[in-house]
Structures are given as C-alpha cells and as structure tokens.
Amino acid sequence: MKRRNFLKGSLGTLYMMASPNMAFPDVKLTDKRLLVVLLRGGLDGLATIPPLGDKNLSKIRKDVLVQGANNLDGFFGIHPNLKFLESEYQTGNAAFVHATSFPYTGRSHFDGQNIMETGSEQAYAVTSGWVGRAMNAAGFSSLAVSLPIPIILRGNEVNSNYFPTNFAKASKIHYADVERMWQSDSQLKGMLKDISSREMHKPGRGDTRELVSFAAKEMHKPNGPRVGLLEIDGFDTHALQGNEQGDHAELLEDLDNILNSFKRDMGSLYDDTVIVTVTEFGRTAFENGTQGTDHGWASSMILAGGLVEGKQVVSDWPGLEKRNLFEDRDLKMTIDARDIYAEVVKTVFDLDDDVISEHVFLGYKPEKYHGLLKKS
C-alpha cells in the first residue's frame, strides 16, 4: 500500500495575546513584540541545523541525512529549505541554539508538551503556562488566535481568542441575551465580552499565512496584542521523514515562508520583534527502520527578528559518538531551553531575574544568559 503524504498541508494555528487592554489600565506599554512558534511533535534538530562538522552524522543517518545544507559557521549548517532564515542569519537577524531542550528525558509527547508549555519540571504539576505567567507578571491580558487556548498561554487573567469562521454573524441583541444568562456562571461569565464588540472579520478556515498576516495587523494596533503564538503540527516524523526533500523538508519550507511573510507584514515593527521556537523534544540521532526518527531529547531552536543578536549558533556540542549520546541514542541537552526563554522574556517583558525565576520558571534559576538578544 502506498503511504499517503499526510504531513503535507498540516494546519497551523495562531494565538495572540498580551494586548494591553482595558483590563489593565495602568499597564506598562512595551513596544516589543514576541512571536512564539510551537513546533508540536518534536523537531529533528539534526535535520534542521545539521552539525556538518561532526563526522558521525553521516555515519548514523542514511535516508534522513540532509544533503546540500548551507554552511553557517564552519561547524553547523542549515537545511536548504530554510532560505529566509539563512539570509536573516547572514544579515544578523537570526540565531540558532543547538543541543537544547527542557530537562525532560521521558520521550512522551504528552508529558513533553505539558512540560514545554507549563515550564515545570514535572508533567501535569501546574495548569498554567510559562508564557501566560510571564504576561501576567508583566501585566498583560491575552488574545489567542485559535479555537482552543493552549496551556502555554494559560495563567493570566484575561484570555481571549480569535479564529476565522464561516458561521453566520450574531447580533448585539443575541450576545446580550446570552451574556445575561451567563452572568452568574463562574466559567461562562464575561466570555463573550470581547467578541461581541469586535469588528467582524471575513469568513475563513484558518490558513496559516492568513493567520500570520492577521496577527501582524493586530500587532500594529496601539492597543493590539504584543505577543503571538503560532502552533504547527506534524514534526513527529517517525516514518518517511525525508531529507533535503520530503515531508520534513516541506514542513521547514512552510515554516520559512510563514516567518518570511510575518516579517513582511510586520514592516518596521519587525525591528522590535523576537520570534522563538518551542518543541517538546528532539529526535533520535539514529535513523529508525521506517526512514524516520523516534522520540529523543535535545533539539535545535530558532530565534529571529530585529531584537536578536544574530549570526551565531550557540551550542556546547555534546557530540554524536554513541558514548556521547543519552542512553546511546539521543542528542544530549547541554543548554537548558529555559535559559534562552528567560532571556527572551526578560527582553520583551522587561522582567527582573527574580520574577522570571519565581513566576515564569517556578523556582528554576537560569544558569546564564547567552547574549542572544540585543541590549536595549
């Protein structure tokens, strides 16, 4: 039976938040914008930012080995489909971190995603997310551009979301009826407050590119959101992952195009923007039996935008020799991803180290900052 190319065309979802709106009249107005990109499924860092200088790479990978990666710094290369990110790197607007992850080695998607979203060291230990808590600490409310609101955004007081629909419009009278019924309900109260006064957008089904340009448009508004969250599924490439071509390559190309159009739509605001990726884990260093890779540990991270101190790949490379791999199979984590996110949160929300440690990462104190963001 021929396998269908199912990873193709996976839908992205976009969330936006941190609009300094009426809920917080005394809010500090930051001019900075943040786009968090959740790469669900576990990004294969070794195919995205391949360590060309590690001679073991071509020994342990065959079909999934990426040919034609472009050299970044003499040791690391970049997947040929990440053309926009490569040019951003060369002009100093993008940087990468490698062999980074959360300190979680259990290889479960669901525990892993819970940890990457809550920022806790234990899965299901808290119900709020680290981005949500960072916004809360900075005094922002939120707007998510999607149907569900993911855990990473939860934890601040006002959560709202938006996603295009084909359903007929409702009138203010109808909303008023419903709001009255929901007034004394703790879960439903105030739920439609933003929606009922929102200008109507054209109907649609949520094409990722459309969502990103919507996000950029909203981010331009004086009271618009300061933070967007884009979610892309499909990185769980267990089978027929491909190399410089194929499923994974197409996902990266999509991601590259999306970020490119985001930059275009952001215009001059892009100078005050950080884009950062989050994924639950990397993938096995070795290729598996179905021309894919299984769940691993460390991966690579992408940072882009005018606020990024670009043209650098930050890494303490652990090596791909079997003895250097975690349990003989996974790339080891040598940089805790929380260190990078702490730096991002500090820059965008202007939070103190103590606040970040206590509220955002629940007691974890970043070891050090890596100078990935420009000093303001």
Place this chain on the structure above:
Amino acid sequence: MDSKLASRKLGYGFSSQYQEIALSDFVANAKKELEVVPKFDPWRLISVERKKKRFFDNQSKEDAINDEKVFTKKYKKSLQKYLKLADFYKSTIDGDFGRGTRAAISNWQISIDKDGTGYLTKKQIKLLKQQFGGYLGYNYPKEMQNLSTWDLSSSDLRYPTSVKLAVEHRHEIDIERERLRALLAAGEITNNELQRLWWKKYNAFSWWRDTQTRSIDVVYGDTPTFNRFWHFWINYFPINAHAIEGELFGNYYLTIRENMASSFSELLYDATRHPAMQSFLDNSDSTGPNSRRARDIKKNQEKEIAAINENLARELLELFTLTPAAGYTQDDVNGTAYVLTGWGQLWDDDVKDGYFNDYRHEPGAHKVLGKKYRGKPKGKLKALCNDLAKHPMTARHIANKLCLHFISDTPSEEAIQLIENVYNQSSGDLIKTHHAVVDAVIKYGDTSTKFLQPELWFFNVHKAVGGGLPLKFLGQSDNWGNDQTNNILYEMGHLNSRTPQPNGWSDLAVDWLTPEMMDRRVRYIIQLSPKLEYKLKFDPDEYAINFFGKDSAEAADVKAAPTFTRACLKIFCHPKFMRT
C-alpha cells in the same frame, strides 16, 4: 437524579415529547442497551425523516407492457436480481416474470409512491438500476436514494463493512483518479471538467460519510447510551484523517463498535492491529533487525535501515494501557515494538483480514515488563494485549478516563474505584465495566457536572428538536459551506476525524471554554433556528417547560422571548443545557 438528567449524562438528552420514567427503569434500559452490539444501520433512520424522491414519469402501463415484450431472458434475470437486492423479490432468479416477479415489481413501485402496475417503466428501471445495480456486494445505503435532498444517483457512499472492501474501494478510487488525470494530461478534458467528474461520483470524503452516519445513528437511533460509550472508545483509540487512508475510517469505527460487548483485551488487540491504527502510528513499516526483511536489506545493500519504529509501541503503553506512571522503560517500549513488527501489512492485491505478514516480523522472544513473549507472532501480540489489559495501572487509567468523560473533570476517588474494581474483578469485561459506569454516574452524578464538549452539545441540540440534522453531502470541494454535519463540527472545533494528537480530544472543560468556541455555539443556534421554526415546527415554549420545569423562571424567560431565535438561544445556550 431523574431520568431526564440521566438521559443527558448517559446519552444525548431528550426531545419535547419525552415522558419521564422511573430512574430504575432508565438504568435497566441503559444496561440492557450495553449488553449487545446493535446493528449499525443508520440508513433505515434517514428515510423516516425525509420524503421520498419524486421523479417525473409519464410512461403508461401499456407502453411498459410493450417494452417488456422485447426483454431478453438475461435482462429479465438482472431485473430480478435488483428486485431481490431491494428485498422485494424472494424466489429464484430464472428470468421468468411470473406471479412472484409481478408482485415484487408492484410492491416496489408502491414503495416509491407509484402505482403498483407490476410493469416497470423506463424511468423505473433506471431508478432500480441506480439503486441496486451498481454496487453489488456492498453495504450500500439503498434508502438514501429516496432522499429529496441527496442526489446520489452517481455518488459513492458505500460503507466498508470489511477492510477488504475498504481496500478494494480505495483501489477503484485510485484507478478513477488516474484515469481522469490521464484525460487531463492528454488535453481531452479541462481541469474544471476533471473536478466536476470527480466530485460527481466521489462527492464525499469517506470520513465525512462516517461522521454523517454516526450522527444520524445518534440523533435518530434508539441506542443513545451505547453510542455514548462508542464515542468514548473511538476517542480512546483515536485516529486522524490526515494520517491514514480515509477509506479505513469507517471500518475502524465499526471494529471498535463490534468489540464493545466483549473485553478490553479483545478491543485493545483489534484496535491496535487494525490497519487504520497501524498506519496512523507508523507501525506498518517497522522492521525487526533480525527479520527476513532485514536480511534482504543487507543482501541487496538497500539504503533502508533495518530497525523498528517505536511510535505505536510507545502509545500502546502510554495512552492505551499503563500510562507513564507505571514506570516502564525504553527497553519495554522496544520489546513492545518488536512484538508489533509485521502488523499493519495491507496490500492492494493481497488483502488478508489478519493484516499480518511475517516478512518484517522480529523472530524470537521479546521482553516487556520482565516477561518474555515467545511463540507465534500473532500469539505474542495477543498475549501482550492480555497482560497489558490485566495490569492494575491499565484498570486505573480506564476507570479514570471513563470518570473524566461521564462524571466530572475532577472525579472522586470513590467513583474511580467503583469502576476500577469491577474492571479488575471481571478481567476487563466491557459489559460489566460499562454497567459500573452507569452505576457510578447515577451514584455520583448528582453532585458533579460535566461541561458538554461541542459534539455532545450539538447532538443534544438536535436530539432536543427532534432531528433537523443537516443531511447534505453535496459540494464542489472540501470547503462546502455550513449546512453539513462535518463542517459544523469542524467550525465548533470538534470534528472527530481531526483529532489533533493520539491522546484524543480532551474531556476537560478548561480545554473547551474559550470565547471563540462559545461564540460558535451562539452563532450555530442563530443559523439553525429559522430551519427549526419553518421546517421542523419546533416549539421552544413546550421544550423549555419539559427541560427547565413548568413553573421555572427559565421557561418563563423563554416564553417572554420576543423572537423565535432568541427563545432558542435561551434554551440551547443556557448554562443548564450546556452542562449535564
């Protein structure tokens, strides 16, 4: 708790006509429903709602008699065959139109609202062929032809009752697609014509059909409690239309259904080895390092690496049975993956119902949780499923999931234990476990509430208004407007065939309570209410009295609503209706 609330917690609610019964009777009925797997036959339910299709026919009986004189024996035999498939003709196919055939023709004519003359007109023959001539041997929904809203004369909605049929069907679709592509490449048709020809015949995705038929069975059928449990297990073993051959969907759902009166270990075994699940979690090509396939790779110096793919193995332990709290190791995942090698083999030209081929299977014994699984490959998986089903962590996990779905987002320990104990004592007997859930809902449901997931809310609405389910399948692309069950569920964020991840849809209110999702419910009622008013003649006042109580403030509020739409909103968007 009264039977109304019970019917909402253990079913999809009730309509205006519902008469309350004693709770003990409700419980007895619900338990009885769970004891046998009812036949899945949604088609019989559609014709109840819709008027029969009319068609223009002016040929007289005399003309029909004249026409028949030149029919060959072979042709007459084929007509008898169609009449037999239509369940009107019972005797032998002999090409001889005697009394039995005449009666069959006459009765069939009456069934389509025509005069029972006993002689078929040209149009009637055409209709008979369309209905029963094209898809011999399939579970083809013959009643669907009678629907005024569906022109299915050349569409393809066969239900794959077996994997073999699903594969053959897919094969046929592939051939048609290639044929049309070739015509396009040769410049014989334009792209527009290609689209038109394609959608004319295959005008529904198979998983749309599956959503539609399941919805019909839920809203019009008479086994709501069974269906609620069916829905639970579909979501317990979720698959996603993105990842698998769509044609496998229907059969996968039916396979789960067929196992619901057996044991969890049977269900686990059948769901895990089903080609839909095998394909969804990439197990089909997983290769044992000492398998024959591995030897061939080495011998032929192929580029492929002879190794396992652990995706399904990991989820089998994590999501379907033990959960990570059980503390299994990577070696246990690997051992499970070895057991699973060789399954999910499904080839167009060689469809075996076992879906197993030992070419990729890892020979020998494999260790999982300290126990070695050895012997015949099928036996290894069966034994592993048995052991995993028996594991106390599995019992705990299933009991917890059932409580989260049926009772509360934060179920009490007593409720979980009630189900867990029955599961353990009965070795995972599903009838007994389901009965325990019914008991637990009655016992603990009074002090807990569940916020309805979008799909459940949608079905509750349609159950309340006595039907009105959109029955359209027609369209030009996969973006076919709103009057379509699949699209509505998609817009509400809960289209079952689009489960985002292998852990299924969430049972927790916090994952559904977002402004945008709540807004969709308001908008849906506004969109639906004109149809309720003019087509279904739904009476909100009557329903409000039945639902909220005769002298309740809510019923008075509904009665005071200045428009029909606002009366509907005051029912279906009321917090009491949105929770059970």
